[in-house]
Amino acid sequence: MKAIALQQYGSADDLALVDLPDPKVAPGEVLIRVRAAGVNPVDWKLAAGGLDPVMEAGFPLVPGWDVSGVVEAVGFDAGEYAVGDEVYGYLRKDWAKNGTYAELVSASVRLIAPKPASLNWQEAAGVPLAGLTALQSLKRVSVGSGDTVLVHAAAGGVGAFGVQIAVARGARVIGTASERNHDHLRALGAEPVTYGDGLTERVRALAPEGVDAVLDFVGGGVAALPVTDHRDRVVSIADPGVLADGGQYVWVRPDHDDLVELSALADGGALKVHVDREFPLAEAAEAWRLNQTGRTRGKIVLTV
Template identity: 70%
Template sequence: MLEKYGSADDLRLTDVPDPKVAPGEVLIRVKAAGVNPVDWKVAAGYLDPIMEVGFPLIPGWDVAGVVEAVGLDVPEYQVGDEVFGYVRKDWVQQGAYAELVAAPVRSVARKPAALSWEEAAGVPLAGLTAYQSVQRAGVRAGETVLVHAASGGVGAFAVQILVDLGARVIGTASERNHEFLRGLGAEPVTYGDGLEDRVRELAPQGVDAALDFVGGGVVDLSQALLKQRERMVSIADQAAVEQGGHSLWVRPDPEDLAELARLADAGKLKVNVERTFPLAEAADAWRLNQEGRTRGKIVLTV
């Protein structure tokens, strides 16, 4: 937890009272918690202009665990159910980096049986971001989709979701990640200068949709390749909206989570957990995440 806005150096492992379980919530005994860039960005105060943050702050939105107790009017779950979720409430304070977290039922779904606790904890935020981006772009079978940062945490999920839909995927990545993308079913291209020409070699008529998971000016390039300007979705650049496309901020959605679980249980959604840390070493997990060089998910075990 943190007593005020700060960095990994300010994280402390300490005891706090068990969270209260409000009506419409379940209390989850945490088995694993996913680490995402937004965790340390919230802690640093970067999202203060748009989000209410309370202190002391327990970070973390991604969780996998077992229902310990249920609040009033929760017919969906009972004690002992295995769940996973993107536990983002209306304010940020009592997060998933803990032994127990209270989660609204709108933020959780039943854990996919095919995934370990660590794998399941790596899915919610990134998986929902990918799934909702694909839905927002209106992708259909047979279409060609350009995915920027396709080997990243969100991009790798998007590639697998698109392949399951029957779409053709062209994914940008560094050369060291090309074989990884081929294994997911994408056609890799190296990002950087000349990217538009490299994409046109694969898709001379352009692409049907583009998903931006990296920012850094790829919206202009994508619009030059798109057949329809509104088929652009970005999670990193508001320029997408200015140019007729969409900006997406992931939302908790139990039906979307259940669809991700279905894909995982069907063997169509793999989760690459690059490294796990015990909860007491959350600061080290943040430092590794901040380097931005990991291909798979970073997960805390509780």
């Protein structure tokens, strides 16, 4: 099979299109013919060795954890799926080696779910990691009807999902973003506010009593802004320091049931996926360089 791989830890410059053996399919796994793979910052951070202290890696290393595709083969004890099923998933395994930037990838049934019927391949591949991150963050602080929620980096890959899921749960959402993304946030159901000096005052102008929960999807100390009296309902995916202030820190987990919930939201019309750019698999390096700018709206995906 064709795949994008690194021979050692490195950068976008070290990615190469190579031929690799087809993956083996263990008990409880299926083999997926990849149609699209989502690009996330963790992909290039892992490739640079950023997770080496906590995760084993093997080389050649194929990056990528997000996937949408078609079941090509079914292993022992994986009767939930059949050849031809359309699936998607967050394929973070216990080690880094056989990722989704490839024509084929094996996956435990725990990591996948039926693809949302309303989404195309590219849109579906943009959901798993970012969508699960947003959903699990909202669940961690029990966001629900009547809550006022502040979402930092609300126009980003995770933030846009956080806004929509919070709105679907009946919450009022205030979202931080650059001015060029304000109309986009309004379309998602959020009230936009601009980054920068005076942010606390701008949020308090919209919510004089403060907000009920804060979702920090950007870091940089924004989780510590004095915009809520409920420090136990402040959650960050980017700043572990939030724990010292009584908040919550989330590292997303693969979860079949949560993927099913995201599918239901998408197929019910409550979750839209904005794909900013698509690149063919062979141009993964260019996709990484764009992702590293931090200036995209929505998701970047590779088509296979």
